[in-house]
Amino acid sequence: LMNHVKITNCYVNCDGPNNYGIKVRKRCTDLWVDNNYVKLSSSTTEPFNNIAIYDGCTAVNVRGNRCYNNNSGHSSIAFSPASHVICTGNYVEGSDDATSPEEEGGIEFETKLVHVREGNGYTPEHCLLADNIVKDCNWGIFTIQRPSTTSRLQHVQIRNNTLINCTVGVRLANTDNAHVGPNYYDNCTDNYDATDTTNITLLQDS
Numbered sequence: 001l002m003n004h005v006k007i008t009n010c011y012v013n014c015d016g017p018n019n020y021g022i023k024v025r026k027r028c029t030d031l032w033v034d035n036n037y038v039k040l041s042s043s044t045t046e047p048f049n050n051i052a053i054y055d056g057c058t059a060v061n062v063r064g065n066r067c068y069n070n071n072s073g074h075s076s077i078a079f080s081p082a083s084h085v086i087c088t089g090n091y092v093e094g095s096d097d098a099t100s101p102e103e104e105g106g107i108e109f110e111t112k113l114v115h116v117r118e119g120n121g122y123t124p125e126h127c128l129l130a131d132n133i134v135k136d137c138n139w140g141i142f143t144i145q146r147p148s149t150t151s152r153l154q155h156v157q158i159r160n161n162t163l164i165n166c167t168v169g170v171r172l173a174n175t176d177n178a179h180v181g182p183n184y185y186d187n188c189t190d191n192y193d194a195t196d197t198t199n200i201t202l203l204q205d206s
Helices: none
Strands: 002-008 011-015 022-024 028-034 037-041 051-063 068-071 078-090 089-091 105-111 125-130 133-135 139-145 152-161 162-163 169-180 182-185 190-202
Touching: 002 022, 022 028, 105 125, 105 133, 105 152, 105 169, 139 152
Parallel strands: 002 028, 011 037, 022 051, 028 051, 037 068, 051 078, 068 089, 078 105, 078 125, 089 133, 105 139, 125 152, 133 162, 139 169, 152 169, 162 182, 169 190
Antiparallel strands: none
16 A cells, blocks of 8 residues: 655656556555646557556545547546545546547546456545546546446535536446536537436536
8 A cells, every 4th residue: 555645747648559648556545646747649549548546546636637638548537446536627638539439538437346456345435526627528527337346436526527529528327426516518419417326416507
């Protein structure tokens, strides 16, 4: 277990398939990823995440990053999974390419069996996504439970975000106890979608 990790003010520009920008693979607590510029591009196989937080990190702050992904094969910012997260003030620009995978997008909170040491014994919880701008992504901000996984995201707030040119602005799946809104939607095919959720509060959107 690592403690008090800061990744700040980095410039990352990767061209080619199967690249990560910033990746935290081992669990840590009090993690700061802020004010970084991360660009991934590939003309062949899509790159992975611009920022990836794995293995149940806790007390995570992801703030003020600028992420560009011109093939959008995987979500630009991925918490897979994490708890007690503040994700705010980030700018994410993906791709409106129709060939982008359906279950990826801009900012994701996922539960995935192989990404956390306890497997289904880990419950991600208490996550705030606020004041982010997400543009040209399939799903703008979303939660998801990947195959073979049974744990669900608990207690999430998604508010004051701007979603532009996304297939779905905010999408919740396999999530309990969430507050969504207000958010601002511009030219999204669907502003909001949900499946297999409980105790969701929707507030007035802009």
